[in-house]
Amino acid sequence: MNSPVAAAKGSALDLAPVIPVVVVDTAHTAVPLARALVAGGLTAIEVTLRTPAALDAIRAIAAEVPEAVVGAGTVTSAGHVEDAVDAGARFLVSPGWTESVLGAMQASGVPFLPGVSTASEVLALLERGVRDMKFFPAEAAGGIAYLKSLAGPLPAARFCPTGGITAASAPSYLQLPNVACVGGSWMLPAEAVGAADWARVESLAREAAALG
Numbered sequence: 001m002n003s004p005v006a007a008a009k010g011s012a013l014d015l016a017p018v019i020p021v022v023v024v025d026t027a028h029t030a031v032p033l034a035r036a037l038v039a040g041g042l043t044a045i046e047v048t049l050r051t052p053a054a055l056d057a058i059r060a061i062a063a064e065v066p067e068a069v070v071g072a073g074t075v076t077s078a079g080h081v082e083d084a085v086d087a088g089a090r091f092l093v094s095p096g097w098t099e100s101v102l103g104a105m106q107a108s109g110v111p112f113l114p115g116v117s118t119a120s121e122v123l124a125l126l127e128r129g130v131r132d133m134k135f136f137p138a139e140a141a142g143g144i145a146y147l148k149s150l151a152g153p154l155p156a157a158r159f160c161p162t163g164g165i166t167a168a169s170a171p172s173y174l175q176l177p178n179v180a181c182v183g184g185s186w187m188l189p190a191e192a193v194g195a196a197d198w199a200r201v202e203s204l205a206r207e208a209a210a211l212g
Helices: 027-039 054-064 078-087 099-107 119-127 143-151 172-174 190-196 198-209
Strands: 017-022 046-047 071-072 131-134 160-161 183-186
Touching: 017 027, 017 198, 027 046, 027 054, 027 198, 046 054, 054 071, 054 078, 071 078, 078 099, 143 160, 143 172, 160 183, 172 183, 190 198
Parallel strands: 017 046, 017 183, 046 071, 131 160
Antiparallel strands: none
16 A cells, blocks of 8 residues: 555545544644544544634644644635645545536645545536545445445545444445455544544554554
């Protein structure tokens, strides 16, 4: 696999087999959390733009954890794209896509994964030259069976399934020929993050990294 730094210049799918999906309520937890994930072997970190602290968290990780490749998730507008890249995001992930969001991501200069959940959405992206996508919400949208059904008619598409994936189900997703990585938050249990139990986060991250 390419190094995270090199892969960040190419496809977001090639950063790591597992991408932690992080919701940060307070920016001051971002750096120790990122350091725990990196120590466990998960160097690509998706910080979702779901909280007011998210952009500050991306800035802090970009500045203080150089081993990490920090990205922005839950990108739902062109403004999100600009703000995230300005904060230091090195890849972008959206739950879905519109023409304006896709255009902004394509113009951003960083790798991106637009979200899809139907064959029509996949086909529309392929027509626009986009092969790498997020499959979301993975479990609710059909999971492994659905991705298997897409591989035949749409073999050019590659996916990072995210949404409801666990440590138990991740290996089955990673065995699919059209899945390059998975996204999830099982290595970040709320009680461990809330208690600043970074040793536990590091241990769970190490187990997740070994899935690849």
